[in-house]
Amino acid sequence: MLKKFSQFMREANLIDGEWVQADSGKTIDVTNPATGLKIGTVPSVGVAETRRAIEAAQTAFLTWRKTSALERSKLLRKLHDAIMDNQEALAELLTTEQGKSLFEARGEVGSSAAYVLWFAEEGRRTYGDVVPSPWADRRILVTKEPVGVVAAITPWNFPSSMLARKLGPALAAGCTAVVKPATQTPYSALAWGLLAEEVGIPKGVVNIVTGSAGPIGDELCTNPLVKKITFTGSTPVGKLLIQKSAGTVKKVSMELGGNAPFIVFDDADLDRAVEGAITAKFRNSGQTCVCTNRFFAQAGIYDKFVERLSAAAQKLKVGSGLEDGVQQGPLIDEKAAAKTEEFVADAKAKGGRVLTGGKRHALGGSFFEPTVIADAKPEMMFMKEEIFGPVAPVFRFETEEEVVRLANDTEFGLACYFYTGDLGRAFRVMEGLKYGMVGVNEGLITTPEAPFGGVKESGLGKEGGHQGIEDYLDTKYVCLGGLGL
Numbered sequence: 346m347l348k349k350f351s352q353f354m355r356e357a358n359l360i361d362g363e364w365v366q367a368d369s370g371k372t373i374d375v376t377n378p379a380t381g382l383k384i385g386t387v388p389s390v391g392v393a394e395t396r397r398a399i400e401a402a403q404t405a406f407l408t409w410r411k412t413s414a415l416e417r418s419k420l421l422r423k424l425h426d427a428i429m430d431n432q433e434a435l436a437e438l439l440t441t442e443q444g445k446s447l448f449e450a451r452g453e454v455g456s457s458a459a460y461v462l463w464f465a466e467e468g469r470r471t472y473g474d475v476v477p478s479p480w481a482d483r484r485i486l487v488t489k490e491p492v493g494v495v496a497a498i499t500p501w502n503f504p505s506s507m508l509a510r511k512l513g514p515a516l517a518a519g520c521t522a523v524v525k526p527a528t529q530t531p532y533s534a535l536a537w538g539l540l541a542e543e544v545g546i547p548k549g550v551v552n553i554v555t556g557s558a559g560p561i562g563d564e565l566c567t568n569p570l571v572k573k574i575t576f577t578g579s580t581p582v583g584k585l586l587i588q589k590s591a592g593t594v595k596k597v598s599m600e601l602g603g604n605a606p607f608i609v610f611d612d613a614d615l616d617r618a619v620e621g622a623i624t625a626k627f628r629n630s631g632q633t634c635v636c637t638n639r640f641f642a643q644a645g646i647y648d649k650f651v652e653r654l655s656a657a658a659q660k661l662k663v664g665s666g667l668e669d670g671v672q673q674g675p676l677i678d679e680k681a682a683a684k685t686e687e688f689v690a691d692a693k694a695k696g697g698r699v700l701t702g703g704k705r706h707a708l709g710g711s712f713f714e715p716t717v718i719a720d721a722k723p724e725m726m727f728m729k730e731e732i733f734g735p736v737a738p739v740f741r742f743e744t745e746e747e748v749v750r751l752a753n754d755t756e757f758g759l760a761c762y763f764y765t766g767d768l769g770r771a772f773r774v775m776e777g778l779k780y781g782m783v784g785v786n787e788g789l790i791t792t793p794e795a796p797f798g799g800v801k802e803s804g805l806g807k808e809g810g811h812q813g814i815e816d817y818l819d820t821k822y823v824c825l826g827g828l829g830l
């Protein structure tokens with residue numbers, strides 16, 4: 346396949362409209378997880394460069410915040426169009442650095458554009474209020490204002506769409522940004538810098554730095570010019586960022602870890618449930634925050650469900666994401682593959698039955714066979730720990746009360762799914778499950794129109810929906826007196 350993406354592969358950082366290298370000249374290698382081969386490098390910047398990026402964002406904010414919501418909306422629409430015009434090249438770049446199938450990468454790039462378009466519209470509706478005054482001689486206004494410089498830290502599993510869910514509302518609201526993408530997948534984020542320039546978003550509005558997460562993160566969390574941290578990643582890192590941001594009382598949005606239950610009741614449409622299960626488990630080789638972590642099948646359909654699920658999992662085509670028809674790419678790295686092996690070994694040692702997969706794929710490297718494990722038990726690691734790999738443990742349950750208790754027995758609360766044909770049960774279970782998002786007879790629920798986000802230790806705030814822009818706005822109350830009324 347011709348490399349379409351070379352035009353977007355920028356081996357530099359974007360600070361105040363300039364593409365720069367690290368002051369030290371140091372770089373980080375970026376590798377293709379499917380081949381283990383080096384794709385290129387990016388600068389390894391530190392505190393000084395991050396500080397310059399923050400200062401550039403602050404300077405740009407003073408002007409950007411004064412642009413009209415309509416003007417910002419038009420620029421974001423242009424950004425949407427530029428992303429879609431280059432969807433194939435951006436998808437190829439994403440697959441090359443992250444590993445997911447080209448089919449899924451196209452979907453992620455399309456989803457990124459959809460979030461930008463959504464917030465291009467939402468930015469024109471950040472309404473305030475005129476409140477009936479309790480005083481005859483005064484008037485009360487409530488206005489919404491952009492918070493200022495936003496630090497956006499994003500994960501490797503969705504290097505484009507996770508950024509869209511942050512840059513979209515930030516820019517629409519009138520904020521400016523300093524972006525730190527995951528070290529494993531920097532190019533998709535850097536491509537956003539090129540696109541932003543191309544469509545005319547002013548210099549300094551979007552700044553992108555790459556390098557050691559610790560020092561960069563510390564500067565982003567402690568610099569008083571940064572007014573908000575928006576983070577997508579693991580819960581431990583999210584907790585660290587919240588602590589570090591407390592010193593300057595920054596707004597924080599946290600999209601953190603998950604432990605999704607997927608419940609199949611006896612009265613479910615089994616074909617629909619199996620189809621939904623494959624999507625909810627094996628998308629991005631199981632490396633999504635909303636992937637099913639624990640399947641629960643009711644006793645009456647348990648055997649049928651596990652048989653059908655393992656048959657479907659076995660059919661998934663594993664290979665390099667750039668290869669036609671591939672559905673399962675490699676895991677992000679060797680560490681992820683080793684962790685997946687650990688989950689399987691733990692389950693087997695505690696009585697789990699591997700129905701399909703269960704080991705590294707013959708392709709070698711970090712490729713792993715899509716795996717289904719029957720007879721899962723609460724004492725197994727994946728009851729509490731996020732697998733983040735292509736392993737589907739299936740627990741058996743008897744009653745509705747039992748499964749809701751088991752499903753809620755986690756510190757996480759991001760996404761959950763259940764399949765039933767009974768409307769009353771749907772409401773009882775939907776209201777009983779402590780999660781931020783619920784799929785009822787659906788295994789893929791993400792969309793810009795809906796508020797994405799978790800409860801408990803899965804995060805704070807929402808991305809998408811009309812809620813998604815609120816986190817980038819300050820509410821101001823104005824009391825107008827001396828009007829001679």
Ligand SMILES: NC(=O)c1ccc[n+]([C@@H]2O[C@H](COP(=O)([O-])OP(=O)(O)OC[C@H]3O[C@@H](n4cnc5c(N)ncnc54)[C@H](O)[C@@H]3O)[C@@H](O)[C@H]2O)c1
Nearest residue numbers: 499500501526527558559562578579582600601602603634
């Ligand atoms: N809730 C969501 O929307 C969502 C979406 C995607 C991924 N995730 C979660 O992210 C995790 C996987 O992604 P990951 O491995 O990239 O997570 P991670 O927490 O290791 O890293 C996420 C980002 O944080 C940066 N980072 C790491 N340590 C840091 C520090 N001390 N200071 C500042 N930045 C730091 C990383 O470089 C990366 O850019 C999983 O737990 C997954 O559930 C959640």
Ligand SMILES: O=C[C@H](O)CS(=O)(=O)O
Nearest residue numbers: 502503632633634635791
């Ligand atoms: O992994 C995190 C993503 O948020 C998953 S989704 O693409 O939004 O469903």
